[in-house]
Amino acid sequence: MNENVSIESVWQLLTEHQSETFYTMKKLPFTYVVKGGELFVDRRSKSITKATFEQALNKLKENPQQITGPKSLNVFGAPYVWAIFKAFNIV
Numbered sequence: 001m002n003e004n005v006s007i008e009s010v011w012q013l014l015t016e017h018q019s020e021t022f023y024t025m026k027k028l029p030f031t032y033v034v035k036g037g038e039l040f041v042d043r044r045s046k047s048i049t050k051a052t053f054e055q056a057l058n059k060l061k062e063n064p065q066q067i068t069g070p071k072s073l074n075v076f077g078a079p080y081v082w083a084i085f086k087a088f089n090i091v
Contacts, residue, residue, distance in 0.1 A: 005090055007054040013088050014039060022087050024079045041080050048077035056081045
């Protein structure tokens with residue numbers, strides 16, 4: 001993982017790739033839209049906040065060897081956060 005990845009650069013990527021199709025580890029397709037500091041996934045009713053992405057990013061920076069999949073992120077919406085991080089080569 002690139003240590004210089006910031007939440008701002010991640011959020012910029014998220015904003016630029018809205019409505020594209022991503023896939024969870026279980027191969028479930030999903031799309032999302034960003035509204036302010038929240039990301040709304042089409043498969044969920046609750047949003048995933050920018051703070052949640054920042055928390056996941058910090059966990060990756062602190063212990064990259066221990067974060068091996070969505071469950072080890074231990075954040076709300078982890079399957080989607082992980083899928084997006086994989087798509088952007090963050091993990």
